[in-house]
Amino acid sequence: MPARTQARIAGCLYVVIILCGMSAELIFRGPLLAPGTAEGVLAAILAAPGLLRGAILLDVAMIVADVALAILLYRLLRFVSEPVALAAMVFRLMQAAVIAASLLALVAVDALALRGAGVEAGLVRGLMEVHGIGYDLGLILFAANTGLTAWLLARSGWVPRALPWLLAATALVYVTGSVTRIAAPEWNALVQPAYGVALVAESWFALVLLFGARVARG
Numbered sequence: 001m002p003a004r005t006q007a008r009i010a011g012c013l014y015v016v017i018i019l020c021g022m023s024a025e026l027i028f029r030g031p032l033l034a035p036g037t038a039e040g041v042l043a044a045i046l047a048a049p050g051l052l053r054g055a056i057l058l059d060v061a062m063i064v065a066d067v068a069l070a071i072l073l074y075r076l077l078r079f080v081s082e083p084v085a086l087a088a089m090v091f092r093l094m095q096a097a098v099i100a101a102s103l104l105a106l107v108a109v110d111a112l113a114l115r116g117a118g119v120e121a122g123l124v125r126g127l128m129e130v131h132g133i134g135y136d137l138g139l140i141l142f143a144a145n146t147g148l149t150a151w152l153l154a155r156s157g158w159v160p161r162a163l164p165w166l167l168a169a170t171a172l173v174y175v176t177g178s179v180t181r182i183a184a185p186e187w188n189a190l191v192q193p194a195y196g197v198a199l200v201a202e203s204w205f206a207l208v209l210l211f212g213a214r215v216a217r218g
Helices: 003-033 038-047 049-077 082-114 121-156 162-183 185-212
Strands: none
Touching: 003 038, 003 049, 003 121, 003 185, 038 049, 038 082, 038 121, 049 082, 049 121, 082 121, 121 162, 162 185
């Protein structure tokens, strides 16, 4: 398959990842967690079971796209440094595995709250929190992937020179956001606006893959 075609497919996959990831978090899971209290979260899930199941399906689609993208980016960037490209692929695949494992917490919520009876609200809220922490652990691995990818892109010669720097900043955002979520929750809110950097960088990367990458080898 020509490298240009691989890049376009990679761009399409990146768009799928961005759309599925944001929709699952903001449109589907967000309203379920909005009440804050355990009782409120359980009530929200019982009132709108489609939101929980939709979030699960969107995350599955994102994970599948992430696995495919990891392989394609390895093929496209290995000419720069095969060991670094391989390491980047492994970190992205590890991220997908961790996020997939964290989805079992949401599957458990579905089984207990929507298919079972008499489940405690605290247990449901706790499982939702376990999923969120698992997602953040996956993002730490993704930060490693993003940093390595930025290094590869900086030396590839086929992306705008500012993009690798923005992706490097994105890696820092993901690490800081995830670490504060796990170790210092009281500071996490301060990091949230910085995720805008990640959205801009990853969207730009997707568009470059789709339309602008000057791919010579893959």
